[in-house]
Amino acid sequence: MDETTAQHTxxxxxGGGEPGWPNRGVAWHRVSPSYAWADLGxxxxxxxxxxxALVVLTLVGGREVPLGxxxxxxxxxxxxxxxxxxxxxxxxxxxxxxxxxDLLFRRGILFERIVAVPYGRLQLVDVTRGPLLRALGxxxxxxxxxxxxxGVQLPGLRLEDAEALRDRLVELAETRRSGL
Numbered sequence: 676m677d678e679t680t681a682q683h684t685x686x687x688x689x690g691g692g693e694p695g696w697p698n699r700g701v702a703w704h705r706v707s708p709s710y711a712w713a714d715l716g717x718x719x720x721x722x723x724x725x726x727x728a729l730v731v732l733t734l735v736g737g738r739e740v741p742l743g744x745x746x747x748x749x750x751x752x753x754x755x756x757x758x759x760x761x762x763x764x765x766x767x768x769x770x771x772x773x774x775x776x777d778l779l780f781r782r783g784i785l786f787e788r789i790v791a792v793p794y795g796r797l798q799l800v801d802v803t804r805g806p807l808l809r810a811l812g813x814x815x816x817x818x819x820x821x822x823x824x825x826g827v828q829l830p831g832l833r834l835e836d837a838e839a840l841r842d843r844l845v846e847l848a849e850t851r852r853s854g855l
Contacts, residue, residue, distance in 0.1 A: 701772055702772075703770035703771065703772055703781070704770060704771050704772065704773075705767070705769070705770050706766060706769045706770075706829070706830065706831030706832055707811075707813055707831050707832065707833050708763075708766065708767075709811045709812070709813060709831070710766050710769075710808075710811070710813055710830060710831025711762050711763040711765075711766040711767075711831075712811065713807045713808060713811055713813065713831070714762040714765065714766060714831075715759055715762040715763070716807065717807070718755055718758050718759035718762060719759055721755050722752055722755045722756055722759065725748055725751045725752045725755060726752055728748060729745070729748045729749070729752070732744055732745070732748065733745075761784065764784055765782075765783075765784055766831060768781070768782055768783055768784050768787070769781070769782045769829070769830070769831065770782075771829060773843070774791075776793060776794060776795075776851070777791045777792055777793045777794060778791070778792045778794070778818075778844065779791050779792075780792065780827050780829060790827050792818055792820060792827055793820075793851070794844065794847040794848050794850075794851040795848065795851035795852050796820040796821045796822070797818060797819075797820055797844060797845075797847075797848035798819050798820060798821060799817075799818070799819035800816065800817070800818055800819075800841045800844045800845055800848070801816070801817040801818075801819070801841075802814050802815070802816055802817075802834075802837045802838060802841050803815045803817060804834070808830075808831075812833060812834055813830075813831055813832060813833060813834065813837075814832055814833075814834045814837035814838075815828055815829065815830040815831070815832070815837070816828070816829040816830075816832055816837050816840060816841060817829075818844075
């Protein structure tokens, strides 16, 4: 991947005060900031669906509906709005590093998840694009490894970067396969 196309931040961007924190001072590659708009749009769409359900419940049920469903939908709408407000911060927390033997991936604000994917364990690297990501020129890179619990997805990469990273990871995986 061309260094001029990837966005970098010195690690750790957040939560990195702990001794032994992975790769202190190493540049994390960032996903496109445009991905935050896709994340925000999806969250606001869910808010609209929940609000429409609240309106339908009010129009159909009127006074006969107990207060519980109204409270439940109100809580769902409030939670979705808070989630939408955090979209830009959540996207800034996504990053990855290509290390010598593995890809280090992180995401999360409050509950940060850091996953090391050894190149030799990669079985499939897939580039996917839904309609919204396609409209923004973005893609998601999905990794399948020998472990069923890995489930790593790197969303919000520019299409060119995702394809270049996929090709690089396949090349690294082929040179490091052991006993598969």
